Amino acid sequence: MTDPAGPEATPTPPTSAAVARRAGVSRATVSYVLNGQAAGRVGVRTQARVRAAAEELGYVPHAAARSLRAGRGRIVLLAAPADAVPAFGPLFADFLAGFQTALHHLGYTGVLHGAPAASPLAAARDWAELRPAAVLALHGPPLDAAAVELLKRSGTAAVLTTGPQAPPGAHALLLDQREAGLRAGAHLLAAGRRRIGVVLPADPRLTAFAEPRLAGVRDAAAAHPGAEVRPLVLARTEESATRLAARWPALDLDAVFAYNDEYAMLLLRALQDAGHAVGAAPGRIAVVGADDLLLARLLRPRLTTVRAETAAPDRIAHLVDALIRDPSAPPAAHRLGTFHLVPRESA
Amino acid sequence: MTDPAGPEATPTPPTSAAVARRAGVSRATVSYVLNGQAAGRVGVRTQARVRAAAEELGYVPHAAARSLRAGRGRIVLLAAPADAVPAFGPLFADFLAGFQTALHHLGYTGVLHGAPAASPLAAARDWAELRPAAVLALHGPPLDAAAVELLKRSGTAAVLTTGPQAPPGAHALLLDQREAGLRAGAHLLAAGRRRIGVVLPADPRLTAFAEPRLAGVRDAAAAHPGAEVRPLVLARTEESATRLAARWPALDLDAVFAYNDEYAMLLLRALQDAGHAVGAAPGRIAVVGADDLLLARLLRPRLTTVRAETAAPDRIAHLVDALIRDPSAPPAAHRLGTFHLVPRESA
Structure with missing residues (x-):
């Protein structure tokens, strides 16, 4: 400074x-x-x-003075850049808001820390300066063992990551993105679709979420001989969707799982503008999104989607409190929620 | 705890x-x-x-120990609940992310603090426990003089609020919501519309933004004898939009400024489903939104909207740094941006 x-x-x-x-x-x-x-x-x-x-x-x-005396702060640090909050969808924002409230009732202060960092270790060093009682790495470069070690040595009692691969010493808060792909894929396959495109956002920040969703569709397709799954890269722009729609005849796909509702809406509109019929009926292109956005119900046909049901924010706040109070608890995976399909008109 | x-x-x-x-x-x-x-x-x-x-x-x-010695922390506290980030629209999230990065480059840590508080004073007390160098009250109960005083006495060098009425001792970061209404109203009036509905969200958290937008439309209409402005309350649900569309014949309005693009999309779709024609042509209902959401371009007709151009996040970060370094600077209003109209097809 x-x-x-x-x-x-x-x-x-x-x-x-x-x-x-x-x-x-x-x-x-x-x-x-x-x-x-x-x-x-x-x-x-x-x-x-x-x-x-x-x-x-x-x-x-002074929270800081108190943490100096107690050797531990009241801060629960939620690591995610501010623009990741809407990128993850409104369900995530609602969860975060409820989680901050629940932490407050337990005597903690949940702060969102969104500064950029060159590496996991650099990020951990920035976080450690606030001497948080717990760190939840929600988004950003995946934590590694050295970053977890640095946090623990500087007094962070509990380190939690999202995603299935937690580094040694960290707990995992698991929302299995693979399951989203599995649900979408199973729905499309049950409806007789066999050539399924899967949209991967061009935004590299979303790769960690998109890849397991693709893997889930592949897992669902493995049970159907002759079913084919094809990754499609799409940027979050109308132009990119128009280009993908123009390639559609050559791709020869009868269905698409579009990462989330925003990408699904972009592609659905571009396919319609290119003269393709979208819908659940045979002969139409089936489109499935994810997140169950309110606005996705305004297009016609209404978007079929995959929705996450996450655990109550209170339950996660109590879990974090328990982990802070028992820093020697062996690292484990804690399930954050499950996905289910919301069938509407587009698939 | x-x-x-x-x-x-x-x-x-x-x-x-x-x-x-x-x-x-x-x-x-x-x-x-x-x-x-x-x-x-x-x-x-x-x-x-x-x-x-x-x-x-x-x-x-230890950032806290350093702040104890220096009498001042490196934390810039951005007060807004996590669910306000998407509620404000993607432009706000992008601004916040850029702002956190810019603060980081100046040696500060920008954290989002979203805990609920019963009063401005209770909120200020929670914030003060982190001994922030600066507080930006982005959202929540409006700060009052006692809250600002408490922050200053506990060592916060700069207190900033958004909105035109800053309490004594606080700086104002001004994004004049009235201007959004003024731009929308002027556009509709220039196109010959004289009976203009203005959507006020039922969500009380948005009242502080919606009321000045309504006032702006009223200001624009004041120059047109015979022009009429009518507030319309709408919840962010399809059901509420359907109910409002059903009342439309009785309302006898030829245009609507719908607070933001989400409310505009809900109402546009409900008006169409009720058999009304929406568009810029005479005889159609003109609809204007705000925020320039990507998804609002996917409905037909494409939504005409009002968009905020905010100052570069770097500039605001430098302003906050200057105010932290000169806590005796007399409180002033700092312009955060301006609004302009983006004409498309719906008005």
Whole structure:
């Protein structure tokens, strides 16, 4: 950081010593009262006096100082860049919001940390500076063993990653993307489709999610002799969708699983504009999206989609709390949710 | 927070003293090197030795300890719940991501803090526990003077709010929502529309944005004798849009500004399903959205929209840095961007 302004420009924050003086008690008493440890130690009237003095002086306990004393902070760091929040879809944002609320009720502060990092180790170093009690690596470069080790050594009690491959020492919060592909593929195959395109977003940030979805469709197709699965790369633009639709006759596919509803909507519209019929009926191109976006119901035919049902945010917050309180718990995979198909008109 | 596990469960983080011992230097030297203040004080070889020792021990400087010493942290706290990120639209998410990157390059850590709070003062108290160098109140209950005062007293150098009414002591980052309504209204009035509906989302979190947009349309209409502006409440559901479309004949409106593209898409589809023609041609219902969503171009007619051009995230990051370094700078309003109309087919 560039040089801060001189100290004369900074107002002096009130200290717990000032609160203690004003309330006529010791600093330890102030600490007990303001950190919720007064029961059985400090009388009710004294507690009220301490709170009033803190209020009058505008004193707020310093989370950082508390974490220095306790060796552990109250921060639960959720690593994901801000633009990943809408990229993951509204269900993810709702989950995050509910999760932050649930953490708050357990006494933690869930912050989204989205700074870019050159490597997993560089990311871990940035996160460690905040001395979080737990880190959830939701998005970004996959963590490795050295990054987990650095976090643990600097006092992070619990490290969790999403995705099936957690590095040593980290817990996995598992939302099996493969299952999304499996559900979409099974639906299309049951309807008699045998030449299935699978859209892979050109955005490299989404590869870690798109590849297992493709693998899921392949797994579903393995049970159907003669079924063929073909990856199709699509950028999130109308132009890219128009180009893919123009190639459709040469591709000779009768169905497509389009990664998510946004890509599905782009392709569905481009296929229609190129004169192709989209729909569940035989002879039409079947299109399946994912995420169950509200807006995907506004196109015609209405989009068939795969939707994730995630565990209640409270349950995940309690899990994180338990892992923080038992840092020696052996790393395990914890299921975050499952996928199911929502049939509408497009497939 | 519930009781942490006993100390035996916590690995002991390496200290700067351990780094100093290993490198054979003083703790002050370690501090100079790892906090970027070594130039002219510590030789290049010694710097390399300190860095190597820190690397070997897995030592990371503690941002909190540094802020305790300096009286000020490196955290720039962006207050907005996670589900507000997509609610504000993809432009906002892109801005946030760019802003976090720009802050990172200036040596700050931009974290999104989304915990719920019962009041502005309660929110400020939660934020203050992280001792942020700056707070940007992007969303949530509007800050008041007491909340700003509490933040300042606990060492936050700069408090910024979005929206035109900043409380005393806070800077305003101004994206004038009234202008969005003004642009939409002017476009519709220039096309000869005189009975204009304005959609207000039923979601109370959006009222602070919707009301000034309505006021902007009213301002535009004031110059046209006989022009009429009518607020219409709409929930973000297909059912609510269907109900509003069913009332349309009684409303007798020839145009609508629909808050944003999502509400516009819902209403456009519902109007079409109810047998109304939507479009720019006379006799059709003109529909204008806002945000310029990619998906809004997939409906037919393509949606006419109002789009915000925001200042480069770098510029705002530099502004925040300047305000942190000069906490006595008199509060002012800083323009975040402007709105312009993107004409397509629906109006």
